Amino acid sequence: MVIEYPFSRTTGPVIGAFLTGLREGVVVGIKGSDGRVLMPPTEYDPVTSESLNEMVEVGQTGQVTTWSWTEGRRYQPLDGRPFAWALIKLDGADTAMLHAVDVASPDQMSIGMRVRIRWRAEREGHIRDIECFEPEVGAS
């Protein structure tokens, strides 16, 4: 038996724009009240609660701000292989997003390391259109 939840919800002008961007292979954040670029974007400023609407495209490479190691579990990225969780600040963004970094061991992780997006070939407008991040080639 399949238990279904027969409702759909719209993701709205901000989250929706972000997810649509992912489908196109583009990453967008949003300008906060203080001019910082929030990525992932929020509909309302996390400090002032003002409604936000100025979407900004950010880069597809960025920097690890903190990370933790995992042996990999069901449902998580990378199909049960070990990987690092990381908060990643994309170039042009002022806040960090959570995702997986595909490296073989914790020795290859460090705060400040450069990473880039590895896209899925088939994308549908979902956070997992980003398969994971990987170390940026040529970066030290």
Added chain:
Amino acid sequence: MRDVAIISFAQTKHARAITDANEVEMLMPVVREALDGAGVGMDRVGFTCSGSTDYLSGQAFSFVMTLDAVGPWPPIAESHVEMDGAWALYEAWVKLQMGEVDVALVYAYGKSSPGDVTEVLTRQLDPYFLAPLWPDTISLAGLQTRALLETGRVREADLAEVAARSRRDALSNPYALLARDDSPDALLAEPFIAEPMHKWDCPPITDGAAAVVIAAGDVARELSSRPAWVRGIDHRIESQGLGLRDLTTSASTRLAGEKAGVASAPVDFAELHAPFTAQELILRESLGLGDDVAINPSGGALAANPVMAAGLIRLGEAAARITRGEGNRAVAHATSGPLLQQNLVCVLEGE
């Protein structure tokens, strides 16, 4: 404002898995003990409020069934929060402020043993950016722990000290689950379970329940020889985006602490709901609690962490200690959501 006090507290002997009692059976003796401790029956309770989560029991409106633990007939005035029981206590405190009832019963429970709580709690995360990645609680706590270590304000040995002290203090708490005398050095020698996390950075998976009776003004004085008065209580929340806040501090705890009046007089001891070692250090800093304040004399959530009850237990433990005369001014804290997203601070005092 009406003076309101915690006048009675009871909890289960917490266990890794309570398999011989369902939620109702687990709650019944605890509710009975809390009511007996206050010397009241349900006929004097004007409001009942509970905290629990359907995501642990695996079915919708599960709290309705656990009302059997208090007996909903004759009809009672009742409410529930899908949050830690500390927020149920807050709702009951507001109810007493309205002046229509004088006594309230608050209870909370959680059985983590039937499933994988570190996975279940991914369901509380932001549904677009976080929950679809299924980041388990230990992995998330690792992000916060490493960020704190990176500031240089805290060393790994400080984290081990928190774990060792919590387990040692729990030796004098008959309800705690993880009570033992480990040296910080021995803990540091243990391997990572998920770098930077050691097993001892994490709380034990726990089944348990707790109940509290609160009462207003002269009713509290009538029912308790030494009520633990709520002198301030406040709760604040931050963004659901983990990268949108500074994980190495707790702005919401700081604000709640200011509103609750933590700093207006010296604090004898604090019960902080910190399920992970780094979180205790973050909370102490955010509440301005110095080294002279005894932290978690009960052993805290690192010694027993029944999800949805562990925050209420901090308020109950602090109040019981004041009622026993083992201190006169305490800070009790509860947290909810990922990585200290939402925080409640309560200042309790003896007369």
